[in-house]
Amino acid sequence: MMAKGPKSIQSILKSTLLVSMVFLIVLFTCVFSLMEYTSQKNFLESEMQRTCNAIAKDIDLQLQQLDTVCLNTINSTSMKDSFSNYMNSADSSSYEISLFRNELSNVLISIRGVDTSIRQINVFNTDGEGFGAGNYTGSLQTNVDKLPWFDAATKAQGLRYYPGARKNQIYSEGVGTNENRYYFSLVRMFYGDYHTPKGYVEVLKYYDILFHRAYEPETNYPINVTIYDENKKIVFPLDPSKEQEDCQLYYATTDYSDLTVVTAIPSREFFSTIYQKLLPILIILISGVAACYFISKILSKRLSAPIKNIYRQLQRPEFNEHFEEIALEDSHIIEIEKLKNALNDSLTFRQESMNSMMLLKEQELQAQMLAFQSQMNPHFLYNSLNTISAMIEEGLYPETIQMSRDITSILRYISSNKEQTSSLEEELEHCELYLKCIKLRYADILSYSFHVCDDILDLQVPKLCIQLLVENACKFTSETLPPWHISIEGEIKDGFWYVDVKDNGPGFDDNTSLRLRKKMDEILANGLLPSLELDGMGILNVFIRLYLLYGIDFVFDFGNLENGGAVVRIGGPYEENQ
Structure with missing residues (x-):
């Protein structure tokens, strides 16, 4: 039986054409999967950002409404006159005091309008006297400088200030709601003639109504919402929990109220939907890659085994010391046989040249060292x-x-x-x-x-x-x-x-x-x-x-x-x- 002659690389490449075609199919599958992944990811990110923007827009509108009522109260001449008459009615009769009280209450209720989400409007003067209308209507006997928002609202110099959520049992009892219910308020200081401070206006809403969209976002994904004011202080939720480490975050800034809304969705939840849609493609891809792997392994082993043998022999320490010829079995590949013979010829010439060069170099160094030492x-x-x-x-x-x-x-x-x-x-x-x-x-x-x-x-x-x-x-x-x-x-x-x-x-x-x-x-x-x-x-x-x-x-x-x-x-x- 005649031995097989060496084959050329061209003939081997022809035999691997099938592998190349499979590779192209795998490549196409990967590209398609990447495109689908990118499309799904962009869609979900757009959905998450839309939800974040919707929450920010809804809260911004409600805070703008609070501020509008606050500004209308401050700019109302009727309110200022009625509030002044009521505050200066200490020497008036009970009947006159009742008239002043009803007049001020009607003015505040009319400023609030038909929007029942505004639960309370409070007006304070700088002497600590105040009057409220809404859940509770009547005098507010308190030291205004003891209120939690006094310093910050005064420092704001007429600009809006959000004191944060707090409970008020008196307001809640007036309308029969839960006494542990939280209120969110907006405060502004107002001025009289010659820009002298005259008092403060506080407008309140139910906290859960104001942040309803944050409590129940319109999305099918379990997201966490955190809202920060302009000083990076958390205003929602009431009891901020520890942030999850592996989350996708989305941000939206309100135009009017200067709040920052951050929505976070766990990465596991975010990517699970994408992976579910990519699963059939991935199964096909894995099957194709596995088939290509076994084919390429067999072919690459056949092609690379002779070259690896040459490399291992060149890396042996004794080879570099003694310049041994490469011993390699017949690979049946013309180019590798020619490479082996060329390397052996080169190694023989290198050994002869190296021996001559080392002898001359050693003699030269010894002569130079001896000359300078002498x-x-x-x-x-x-x-x-x-x-x-x-x-x-x-x-x-x-x-x-x-x-x-x-x-x-x-x-x-x-x-x-x-x-x-x-x-x-x-x-x-x-x-x-x-x-x-x-x-x-x-x-x-x-x-x-x-x-x-x-x-x-x-x-x-x-x-x-x-x-x-x-x-x-x-x-x-x-x-x-x-x-x-x-x-x-x-x-x-x-x-x-x-x-x-x-x-x-x-x-x-x-x-x-x-x-x-x-x-x-x-x-x-x-x-x-x-x-x-x-x-x-x-x-x-x-x-x-x-x-x-x-x-x-x-x-x-x-x-x-x-x-x-x-x-x-x-x-x-x-x-x-x-």
Whole structure:
């Protein structure tokens, strides 16, 4: 039986045409469902907003009616005259008082008109005397400044004010209604001649009548209604419950009364109707998606299995180390077979190129590090011989002998070219040995200190990098008036390790700082390393050796301290297992 030959991607795509057609059907179903969902959602939102607007409009009309009665009362000359006559009838006969009382009552009733929803009109003067007509008709003996709305209504200066709902047993007993029934009132202060306050007019309605549409909204959905005044205070309902977290909210603002009506419907109730209408479409969609899933799973597995095998082999750690060829069974797909062969050819060439490049790179780095390290030996020896010569001239013979022995130990350390790096602890030990040699000459006028975190002592740093910085610090500090101090500080901060070499010398002048930073920028920009002279090689040598060892992932900075002196900082990223 003949083996099947590899197939082209074109033939496989032809076999998946059916899947593409099913996908189009599913896509059409999804689009149709989305359109239907959007349509139903917009309809319900429109319905909820219409209900909210209707509630706001009804309450606004009733409050406007309250305010109209209040304004008509304030602007009625008959009311003011009758109220004045009644309030000033203390010395009149009982018959005259009765006439004044009936006259004022008739005026207030006529202002109210035929609208029986206005249950009470009260008029007060500033002396605390008042008269009411409606559920209760008669004198109102009270201190007006003790009424709950007095301060706010006075502050409103003639503008309307809603004191909020409250009970009034006297008003309710007069008409035989429930004594626990709430009233909602509107209050305005009115003025006399020369804009002097004369009193207050209060118009009241039953609370449940005023907010009837809020109690029983014309909708088939369970909505909650909350009404706020212009100061964001709740005026409905009487006992506001805790707001539900997952609700659809709709807002409407009244034009006249400055109230804000908020209707809330639970999201579960809101979306349940939409989902019910979408349920048949969703069932068809789920069935279609399930069928497409199994078909696409089989086909995608067949197409992607060879590519996944190639990917897994490329991701193996040993593959990147040894550049093994990709081992793959015959996929019967022409393009994948060509891809496999091309990758293997590329990997073979890459391995050969990488081996050559790594060998050359390693040789180059070692040569550069050795070259710059070898420049350090004559540099140190030059400085040490100058120091020994000066000490002999000064007659410091015992100190010269001790310094020669210490310098011998240092030379053994710096003359070893087997390793280009050493631990920070070893580097600091030789720095301290060098500082002891220098202190033999200068005695108490030179002091030094080490403050280095123990956690970074095992870090590998370029050999003699801190030694050079300490030598430079001693050299330039000794050119100023004593006492001289050298400080070496090391710490870990924000994921980086740092070592600072500080002195109290003259610091860096502007020309030297500018020249060094320019050379450092050039090295980082093009990677070309300059040749160094023996004199003044310290800082730039350390920078280049850090660059050769770490690439660009290192810290190097220098500058002047606020209180005088210079500081040079080196560092790099710190990891606990570094």
